[in-house]
Amino acid sequence: MIIEIDDVRKRYGERNAVDGVTLSIEAGEFFGVLGPNGAGKSTLVEIVEGLRPADSGTVTVLGRTPWPRDLDLLARMGIQTQSSAFFTRHTAIEHLRRVAALHRVPRERADEVLQLVGLQDVAETRVEKLSGGQRQRLAIASALTHDPELLFLDEPTAALDPLARKQFWGLLKTLSPAGRTIVYTTHHLDEAEALCDRVAIIQSGRIVAVDTPAGLRQRTGSANLEDAYLKLVAA
């Protein structure tokens, strides 16, 4: 298992943001984390990333404990967030070269990841001039620069129009070759259905279901994951 979460809890005042979650994610899985606003998805994922501590329970990531912060472990993870930081006055390629330098990987890796996310045509465009979709691609390229074994994606298609979003799926599908594990948080259930090997549905800090999209459809007698999700969170 790449990620093992055992009875993790996190409270903010009176609120149980994460309320006893136990979950394992295998190497090479494209794993979706789904759930309503405020369900505790970000809190759980941030605990796994080592960005915040749990109150109780244990988390093991790549055989190590993410909190207190483990720099060796961080070097093996790529994290794309909604607020991914950019060197905005740089061009796209300069930005990626800075990121490559921070990770101490060869400069050429910047060109590789630029190409991987399809941004070669805007290599010399300043980051602040990129469109929302191009920035999303750049955020993913940044998270991939050091070729992490484990990649966290937080709503990578949030800023995209419906057509661009579908086109983006092609890119997302290429991100998990060679056993890379992906933990992917989203509200887009069609996307989760198209991309994820398994998903966890979280509600009020607890796991409602963990299964393949097909398993959830079958279990709930639903035509698609969105219907299955709506039945499960309403139950």
Ligand SMILES: Nc1ncnc2c1ncn2[C@@H]1O[C@H](COP(=O)(O)OP(=O)(O)OP(=O)(O)O)[C@@H](O)[C@H]1O
């Ligand atoms: N730093 C914090 N301080 C206090 N409460 C917090 C903090 N972070 C999250 N919460 C609360 O914990 C609960 C879970 O929030 P979290 O952001 O993990 O949910 P989420 O599932 O990621 O939601 P969304 O889909 O809206 O991003 C919410 O009630 C939220 O208000």
